[in-house]
Amino acid sequence: MDNNKKTKGRQRIDTSKRREREEDRLVTFSKRRTGLYKKGSELCTLCGTQLGILVFSPSGKPFSFGHPNIEVIARRVLEINPRSNENSDGVMDAYHMNRINKLNEKLTIVSDEGEDEKERGMKLAQMAKVRQNKFLCEPKIDELNDYDLPNMKDWLLELHGKINNHLEELIDSQVVGTYN
Amino acid sequence: MDNNKKTKGRQRIDTSKRREREEDRLVTFSKRRTGLYKKGSELCTLCGTQLGILVFSPSGKPFSFGHPNIEVIARRVLEINPRSNENSDGVMDAYHMNRINKLNEKLTIVSDEGEDEKERGMKLAQMAKVRQNKFLCEPKIDELNDYDLPNMKDWLLELHGKINNHLEELIDSQVVGTYN
DNA sequence: AGATCTATCGTTAGAAT
DNA sequence: TATTCTAACGATAGATC
Numbered sequence: 238m239d240n241n242k243k244t245k246g247r248q249r250i251d252t253s254k255r256r257e258r259e260e261d262r263l264v265t266f267s268k269r270r271t272g273l274y275k276k277g278s279e280l281c282t283l284c285g286t287q288l289g290i291l292v293f294s295p296s297g298k299p300f301s302f303g304h305p306n307i308e309v310i311a312r313r314v315l316e317i318n319p320r321s322n323e324n325s326d327g328v329m330d331a332y333h334m335n336r337i338n339k340l341n342e343k344l345t346i347v348s349d350e351g352e353d354e355k356e357r358g359m360k361l362a363q364m365a366k367v368r369q370n371k372f373l374c375e376p377k378i379d380e381l382n383d384y385d386l387p388n389m390k391d392w393l394l395e396l397h398g399k400i401n402n403h404l405e406e407l408i409d410s411q412v413v414g415t416y417n
Numbered sequence: 418m419d420n421n422k423k424t425k426g427r428q429r430i431d432t433s434k435r436r437e438r439e440e441d442r443l444v445t446f447s448k449r450r451t452g453l454y455k456k457g458s459e460l461c462t463l464c465g466t467q468l469g470i471l472v473f474s475p476s477g478k479p480f481s482f483g484h485p486n487i488e489v490i491a492r493r494v495l496e497i498n499p500r501s502n503e504n505s506d507g508v509m510d511a512y513h514m515n516r517i518n519k520l521n522e523k524l525t526i527v528s529d530e531g532e533d534e535k536e537r538g539m540k541l542a543q544m545a546k547v548r549q550n551k552f553l554c555e556p557k558i559d560e561l562n563d564y565d566l567p568n569m570k571d572w573l574l575e576l577h578g579k580i581n582n583h584l585e586e587l588i589d590s591q592v593v594g595t596y597n
Numbered sequence: 598a599g600a601t602c603t604a605t606c607g608t609t610a611g612a613a614t
Numbered sequence: 615t616a617t618t619c620t621a622a623c624g625a626t627a628g629a630t631c
Contacts, residue, residue: 247625247628264599
């Protein structure tokens with residue numbers, strides 16, 4: 238019989254079950270997260286849309302992906318609707334911004350002068366072939382029959398709480414020493 | 418020559434370019450969004466993790482997907498850390514919750530007694546084969562070397578602003594009449 | 598931990614419904 | 615406009631480095 242084959246190739250796995258072996262879970266997570274980002278990136282490129290993905294690793298570490306570059310989106314929103322920072326959400330955003338600014342100081346130190354952030358950004362940019370300019374998405378959302386909205390709202394609240402908890406822990410546990 | 422083939426099969430497309438034909442863009446968006454959700458769902462099932470995806474359609478309509486059921490996650494977070502509603506983020510959350518509650522009233526009417534929310538939920542549950550019980554993810558996030566965090570923070574802020582803008586528009590434009 | 602290789606499995610373009 | 619069908623394309627399990 239012909240056993241010249243170098244590998245067994247891709248084998249079928251049961252996608253309705255959790256992978257039992259710790260090692261398999263980690264490898265699968267790493268590979269499939271990359272694949273998911275690629276799919277998301279392609280969807281955005283092909284259809285000219287915006288997208289965000291947040292996923293927690295098996296160890297609980299959060300990963301996120303935005304297309305196009307998340308900072309570009311954020312800046313665009315502020316340019317288009319500068320009052321959103323002070324107007325309807327004035328109280329909340331003032332509080333939030335202040336809080337975020339303080340957290341940023343810590344995070345800048347933790348992430349070693351933002352070196353890693355830069356690295357990651359370049360990696361994603363390369364992978365997704367993101368073009369920073371020429372962004373064609375509608376600036377306003379005016380569709381009204383939006384069945385997903387209540388769900389998204391809950392999701393945002395949940396995410397927000399999680400992020401804040403994580404950031405709180407970063408500060409409270411004084412972990413800066415772990416780096417450098 | 419053999420022309421028995423029923424279709425030409427999948428053809429290669431340039432994933433680094435926006436699809437030019439409006440119709441192609443819509444069909445591609447619909448198909449690939451489904452595929453993306455499936456990939457996300459599988460990633461979560463295989464690795465026992467949590468995930469959220471937010472994507473805007475070509476027409477600007479937001480779609481979101483959470484695994485497992487987003488409400489289950491939200492409830493778990495509140496159970497595990499009940500003080501997160503009143504403690505460190507007391508001011509913001511009180512304001513936010515009040516606001517959300519008011520918005521919820523409107524949305525309940527808009528979405529026709531939540532009929533659509535239910536429909537959508539069942540559809541997703543079926544697709545993803547979500548098992549509501551037996552959820553094994555860690556309750557706490559204690560990893561500290563998190564390079565993605567600043568990025569995620571920006572993303573959350575951006576999303577949050579967008580959602581709020583959308584909700585504001587829903588209320589301000591008094592669109593309830595479009596339904597029923 | 599992440600990159601690479603290969604054979605196979607799963608996704609999807611185009612067409613029709 | 616979303617789903618179905620088929621064949622071709624792309625993603626990835628397992629192994630290795």
